[in-house]
Amino acid sequence: xxxxxxxxxxxxxxxxxxxxxxxxxxxxxxxxxxxxxxxxxxxxxxxxxxxxxxxxxxxxxxxxxxxxxxxxxxxxxxxxxxxxxxxxxxxxxxxxxxxxxxxxxxxxxxxxxxxxxxxxxxxxxxxxxxxxxxxxxxxxxxxxxxxxxxxxxxxxxxxxxxxxxxxxxxxxxxxxxxxxxxxxxxxxxxxxxxxxxxxxxxxxxxxxxxxxxxxxxxxxxxxxxxxxxxxxxxxxxxxxxxxxxxxxxxxxxxxxxxxxxxxxxxxxxxxxxxxxxxxxxxxxxxxxxxx
Amino acid sequence: xxxxxxxxxxxxxxxxxxxxxxxxxxxxxxxxxxxxxxxxxxxxxxxxxxxxxxxxxxxxxxxxxxxxxxxxxxxxxxxxxxxxxxxxxxxxxxxxxxxxxxxxxxxxxxxxxxxxxxxxxxxxxxxxxxxxxxxxxxxxxxxxxxxxxxxxxxxxxxxxxxxxxxxxxxxxxxxxxxxxxxxxxxxxxxxxxxxxxxxxxxxxxxxxxxxxxxxxxxxxxxxxxxxxxxxxxxxxxxxxxxxxxxxxxxxxxxxxxxxxxxxxxxxxxxxxxxxxxxxxxxxxxxxxxxxxxxxxxxxxxxxxxxxxxxxxxxxxxxxxxxxx
Numbered sequence: 001x002x003x004x005x006x007x008x009x010x011x012x013x014x015x016x017x018x019x020x021x022x023x024x025x026x027x028x029x030x031x032x033x034x035x036x037x038x039x040x041x042x043x044x045x046x047x048x049x050x051x052x053x054x055x056x057x058x059x060x061x062x063x064x065x066x067x068x069x070x071x072x073x074x075x076x077x078x079x080x081x082x083x084x085x086x087x088x089x090x091x092x093x094x095x096x097x098x099x100x101x102x103x104x105x106x107x108x109x110x111x112x113x114x115x116x117x118x119x120x121x122x123x124x125x126x127x128x129x130x131x132x133x134x135x136x137x138x139x140x141x142x143x144x145x146x147x148x149x150x151x152x153x154x155x156x157x158x159x160x161x162x163x164x165x166x167x168x169x170x171x172x173x174x175x176x177x178x179x180x181x182x183x184x185x186x187x188x189x190x191x192x193x194x195x196x197x198x199x200x201x202x203x204x205x206x207x208x209x210x211x212x213x214x215x216x217x218x219x220x221x222x223x224x225x226x227x228x229x230x231x232x233x234x235x236x237x238x239x240x241x242x243x244x245x246x247x248x249x250x251x252x253x254x255x256x257x258x259x260x261x262x263x264x265x266x267x268x269x270x271x272x273x274x275x276x277x278x279x280x281x282x283x284x285x286x287x288x289x290x291x
Numbered sequence: 292x293x294x295x296x297x298x299x300x301x302x303x304x305x306x307x308x309x310x311x312x313x314x315x316x317x318x319x320x321x322x323x324x325x326x327x328x329x330x331x332x333x334x335x336x337x338x339x340x341x342x343x344x345x346x347x348x349x350x351x352x353x354x355x356x357x358x359x360x361x362x363x364x365x366x367x368x369x370x371x372x373x374x375x376x377x378x379x380x381x382x383x384x385x386x387x388x389x390x391x392x393x394x395x396x397x398x399x400x401x402x403x404x405x406x407x408x409x410x411x412x413x414x415x416x417x418x419x420x421x422x423x424x425x426x427x428x429x430x431x432x433x434x435x436x437x438x439x440x441x442x443x444x445x446x447x448x449x450x451x452x453x454x455x456x457x458x459x460x461x462x463x464x465x466x467x468x469x470x471x472x473x474x475x476x477x478x479x480x481x482x483x484x485x486x487x488x489x490x491x492x493x494x495x496x497x498x499x500x501x502x503x504x505x506x507x508x509x510x511x512x513x514x515x516x517x518x519x520x521x522x523x524x525x526x527x528x529x530x531x532x533x534x535x536x537x538x539x540x541x542x543x544x545x546x547x548x549x550x551x552x553x554x555x556x557x558x559x560x561x562x563x564x565x566x567x568x569x570x571x572x573x574x575x576x577x578x579x580x581x582x583x584x585x586x587x588x589x590x591x592x593x594x595x596x597x598x599x600x601x602x603x604x605x606x607x608x609x610x611x612x613x614x615x
Contacts, residue, residue, distance in 0.1 A: 006476040006477050007474060007476050007568070007593065008476065008477055008538030008540075008541055008565075008568045009474050009538060009539075009540050009541075009567075009568030009569060009570050009571060010474065010570055010571050010593060010596040010597055010600055011538070011539070011540075011571050012538035012539070012568065014476070014477055014535075014536065014538065016535070018522075018533075019522040019525070019532075019533065020522035020523040020524055020525065021522075021524025021525075021533045022523070022524075045311055045312070046311060046312065046314045046315060047315060048314055048315040048536045048559065048560075049315065050534065050535045050536045050560055051524065051534055051535065052524070052533050052535075053533070053535040053536065054536065055535075055536035055538060057311075057314065057538075057539075060571075060597060060600065061600075061604070065593060065597075066593075149534060149560060150315065150316050150317060151314075151315070151316065151317035151536070151558075151559035151560040152317055152534075152558050152559060152560055152561055153317050153425050153426065153558060153559075154316070154317050154318055154425060154426035154428075155316050155317055155318070156317050158534060165523065172526065172527060173526065173562075189526070189562070190524055190525065190526045190531075190533075190534070190562065191523065191524045192524070192534065197317075198425060198426065198427075200425060215426070217416065217426055217427045217428050217433060228417075229313075229316045229318075232316075
């Protein structure tokens with residue numbers, strides 16, 4: 001993969017690893033940004049990985065933009081040779097699909113949608129060739145997802161499904177963005193799922209809601225005490241469809257601050273994955289469910 | 292030495308120089324949109340340049356002092372009034388306990404900065420007191436100030452010299468037709484050469500959607516795109532890219548119609564192509580643009596950007612020397 005380097009003004013270098021999304025591009029992005037972090041270059045102030053690209057913010061009073069550009073290009077070779085193996089964690093995220101709150105919201109913004117007669121998830125199921133919403137939910141929650149980027153706003157994860165490209169779900173964003181999205185909405189745009197960490201404007205299709213907070217500026221939630229943002233790029237997520245009763249139980253636990261996400265440490269190898277996608281995913285799920 | 296907020300103005304927020312270091316998690320650096328103006332206000336009252344003050348948009352708040360203090364107002368021309376008497380901007384003003392600071396109407400610019408000797412001493416979040424309402428960080432409970440709020444002040448340094456002033460030729464405001472210098476790059480190849488030429492030739496106007504997150508512009512010709520097969524993951528609109536990081540100051544043009552320049556409270560990434568980035572030397576100017584101000588985008592190279600950056604640093608040094 002040959003990356004494209006370009007300056008974002010006098011304070012950023014933007015590196016496009018690939019125009020299109022793929023797990024390979026994401027892994028190159030991760031190894032490049034890890035290499036830059038490890039190099040501890042004077043003047044580099046922010047290292048931001050994205051799905052298939054990344055951005056370095058720097059202080060040009062400390063390092064000349066051209067000098068930094070040369071150093072980054074030198075690292076590309078090494079990063080390309082890095083073994084695509086990731087020590088990470090898999091997390092189970094409960095989802096109440098077709099919940100009342102995103103339903104109420106999507107009904108308010110029907111005139112901004114491609115298909116005003118259907119709900120977001122009915123529309124997504126239809127254009128992706130699923131017979132029913134249930135079959136679509138089974139596909140969305142059936143395989144794990146990579147957190148390929150954290151951003152947009154406070155701690156919002158973008159997730160990329162770990163399946164063959166021909167099984168990837170794709171949906172367009174709303175025709176015009178909504179001015180409102182419930183907090184913790186599970187959304188979808190392009191080939192990415194996301195969780196809205198906070199409420200606000202948004203253009204992704206809305207499929208459901210998770211009871212599990214992923215951003216806590218007050219750092220009161222037991223699992224967000226150390227840092228207010230839950231996700232980091234490279235995390236693996238498995239959605240767990242839940243019903244309203246279980247959703248309410250989760251909310252009670254969240255309110256009592258006893259909610260504990262199910263998290264397991266795993267090692268992910270991209271080569272093993274490419275050799276046997278379903279087998280690798282089944283193993284990941286086994287590890288998630290092991291005690 | 293708290294200050295009582297009687298009225299809050301419009302989206303008046305506590306800002307310092309921001310919280311860099313968390314952009315990779317979608318938390319922007321924030322801080323004063325016009326950093327030069329905030330630094331000047333702080334210097335006038337004897338604070339560290341990065342102390343927290345108030346950023347006022349279009350109109351000022353009404354503030355009651357419970358103890359003697361020294362304040363300074365810089366940035367856009369929003370004349371301060373003490374118990375009704377109009378006073379000088381860009382000047383250290385002595386305030387007595389019980390006095391009320393109000394403001395006349397905005398004469399020029401868009402944002403004024405109020406610094407208080409000792410600085411506002413609300414609890415910092417991630418190393419900064421800057422207000423980031425989307426993420427409920429900093430400020431007063433993560434929001435803009437409201438009537439009834441009580442703003443605590445830190446201990447004043449002894450350096451505050453009432454009457455100290457920064458003369459007009461040391462200040463900086465946008466020209467009548469604002470000029471914003473842009474380094475082309477990022478996804479500039481997505482539009483035709485003719486579209487790029489027109490973008491820089493035409494005069495744009497600041498649209499009404501202009502805030503700390505970004506400034507939208509209108510009035511120019513829609514951009515023509517170079518044909519392509521949409522890359523997997525990008526989306527079908529010609530202005531879409533696979534969601535990527537957005538540099539501060541980057542100029543995105545959703546659907547090729549209205550450019551948006553991201554500012555201090557930028558969204559950290561998204562799926563729209565960008566044609567370039569406003570150079571660091573001109574970011575402060577954006578914070579002083581009112582809706583409908585005519586704006587010219589000027590294409591520059593890296594050398595010009597770095598020279599302009601040095602000029603801004605020199606201008607700040609001059610103010611430091613003047614007040615020392």
